[in-house]
Amino acid sequence: MNPPETDLAAALAADTPIPRDAEGPIFAEPWQAQAFALVVALQNKGVFSADEWAQALGAEIREALAAGGCRDGSDYYERWCEALEHLLIAKGLASHTSVDALAASWARAAEATPHGKPIRLENDPLRPAGPTAIA
Amino acid sequence: MGGHHHDHDHDNHFTAIEARVKALETLMVEKGYVDPAALDAIIDTYETKIGPRDGARVVARAWTDPAFAARLKADGTAAVAELGYGGRGGEHIVACFNTPEEHNLIVCTLCSCYPWPVLGLPPVWYKSPPYRAKAVIDPRGTIADFGVTLPENQRIRVWDSTAETRFMVIPMRPAGTEGWSEEKLASIVSRDSMIGTGLPRVEDAA
Numbered sequence: 001m002n003p004p005e006t007d008l009a010a011a012l013a014a015d016t017p018i019p020r021d022a023e024g025p026i027f028a029e030p031w032q033a034q035a036f037a038l039v040v041a042l043q044n045k046g047v048f049s050a051d052e053w054a055q056a057l058g059a060e061i062r063e064a065l066a067a068g069g070c071r072d073g074s075d076y077y078e079r080w081c082e083a084l085e086h087l088l089i090a091k092g093l094a095s096h097t098s099v100d101a102l103a104a105s106w107a108r109a110a111e112a113t114p115h116g117k118p119i120r121l122e123n124d125p126l127r128p129a130g131p132t133a134i135a
Numbered sequence: 136m137g138g139h140h141h142d143h144d145h146d147n148h149f150t151a152i153e154a155r156v157k158a159l160e161t162l163m164v165e166k167g168y169v170d171p172a173a174l175d176a177i178i179d180t181y182e183t184k185i186g187p188r189d190g191a192r193v194v195a196r197a198w199t200d201p202a203f204a205a206r207l208k209a210d211g212t213a214a215v216a217e218l219g220y221g222g223r224g225g226e227h228i229v230a231c232f233n234t235p236e237e238h239n240l241i242v243c244t245l246c247s248c249y250p251w252p253v254l255g256l257p258p259v260w261y262k263s264p265p266y267r268a269k270a271v272i273d274p275r276g277t278i279a280d281f282g283v284t285l286p287e288n289q290r291i292r293v294w295d296s297t298a299e300t301r302f303m304v305i306p307m308r309p310a311g312t313e314g315w316s317e318e319k320l321a322s323i324v325s326r327d328s329m330i331g332t333g334l335p336r337v338e339d340a341a
Contacts, residue, residue: 013269018260018280026182026256031153036256037177038160041169050226054298058245065264073263076247081156094162102158103151110149119147121161 008065016071032077039084048087056083186255189220190303191324193253194335195317197230198308207305208232221252226298228253232305233331237290240278240331241302242270248296250303254329261330271295281332304331311337 027033043050060083061076069075088094102121109124121127149157163169193215197204207214211228215221221228228250231239243249244267249257260266269277274291278284285291294302306328312320322341327333 009268010272012265012267013272016265018266018269018277019263020260031150031156033178033182034160034174035156036181037174038156038163038169040177041173042163044173045168047163047168050298054243054246054248057247061246061264071264073259073265076259076262078152081152081159084159085155088159088162093166093168094159098162099155099158102161103154106154106157106161107149107151110147110154113147115147119149121157 005062005066012071019072019074028077032080035077035081035084039080047093048091052087053083056087059083060086181251181256185220185251187324187326187329188321189218189255190250190253190326190329191321192317193218193220193230193303194305194324194329195321197305198312198320199317204232204305211303215253226250226252226301229294229300229302230305231292231294231302231331233307235289235307237292238278238285238331239292239294239302239304240270240274241294241296241304242267243296244268244271245295245297248298248301250296250301250329252301253303254326258326278332281327283332283334304329306335309335309337315340 027036039053042048043053048056057080060079064075064079065071069079085094085099089096105121105124105127106119108126109121110119112125113119113123160169160171160174164171193207196218197207203214203217206217207230211230212221212226214230215228231241233239241250243261247257247262249261266277269280271293274293275285278291296302306324308320309323312323319340323335323337323339325333325335325339328335
């Protein structure tokens, strides 16, 4: 650990209360469960190893904290998603452009889907026909 | 009847992060790395099938079967597999036995490595920066934050988990539980007692 990180750890230990939970829900929102499952599935497939994942997630959390991010860890799954995106980009399996485009497409699909119907990517009115083919 | 083109309800909305997770999932499905049905199965497993009750059964067995306890101490991965836990492969389970001289506490200073096969997913506090920092700097104070005071002369050993090695704490069997069934013993083994921030309490018996 370099000195700034030591200082940060000392400050966290001294000043920030440890959040508490009883045996509460495992995932606060469905997207957290989806992001979690995606990482487990990709490890099971050997796309990346458990150690690569721990390093990627650890680095993301460390950077966010050093940049003044949430100290109570409530942004854990946001960091999880960023770590996944960055790891897939580092492995050449995704690009910022492809993720941005698909995320925008999903957002439009959600808006275009009437309440009570499943949200499908095909519901995006601007989506080109055929497979995504952008990556 | 107003002639609006936009009078359907915009009831569905994805937040930025919801859309991003769906985007990552779509990319991986299209590349053939992920089967959507497998994702649902993983979520179901962690939400409903794996949890601290599994670890509690391991502890109760160790309390009642000295030969199992010896195997658990020698090779945690193989011993928990005897009870049907584990199987994802990759990570080793190491059981840290509390003694009157030494109490064990687990943490992951890097991120959130945790003995998933026996405890399920980690609690919110285990993943929090203050716990990850304080467990190392002031383990006795950390345990006190959870309302547990350990004897002054009991050392505290902190185990930093890694992606390959996942620790679980085997607490000491409390006095007053003589003759209890394995099931009743398991009912007093809390999640926190297997992380080291708690102790089994006789009054919690089911």
